[in-house]
Amino acid sequence: MRAAKSAALNAAEGAGRVTRADKARAFTIARGEACEAAAAVEIAVAAGDAEAGGLAAVLEHADRFVAMTTRLIR
Numbered sequence: 001m002r003a004a005k006s007a008a009l010n011a012a013e014g015a016g017r018v019t020r021a022d023k024a025r026a027f028t029i030a031r032g033e034a035c036e037a038a039a040a041v042e043i044a045v046a047a048g049d050a051e052a053g054g055l056a057a058v059l060e061h062a063d064r065f066v067a068m069t070t071r072l073i074r
Contacts, residue, residue, distance in 0.1 A: 003040060007033035011069065024073045031069040038062035 007030045014026030041058045044050035 003033045003037035007031075007037055007065065011065075014069075014072065027069045027072045031066055031073070034062050034065045034069070 010026050010030035010033060014023045014030060017023045017026055038059055041050060041055060045052045045055050
C-alpha cells in the first residue's frame with residue numbers, strides 16, 4: 001500500500017511541477033513505485049498472503065500506469 005500511495009502522490013506531484021526536468025523526475029519516481037507495488041502484490045500471492053484472484057487486475061493497472069508515466073517522462 002505504501003508503494004501504491006507513493007506512486008499516485010508522485011504522479012500528482014509531477015503534474016504540479018513546471019519544468020520538464022522536475023516533471024520527469026517526479027514521474028520517474030512514480031513509475032518506480034508502481035513497479036514496486038505490483039511486485040509486492042505478486043510476492044504476496046506467491047507467498048500465500050494474498051488471493052490470486054485480483055492479481056491480473058493489479059498487473060493490468062500497473063502496466064497502464066507504467067506506460068502512462070513512461071510517456072510523461074519523455
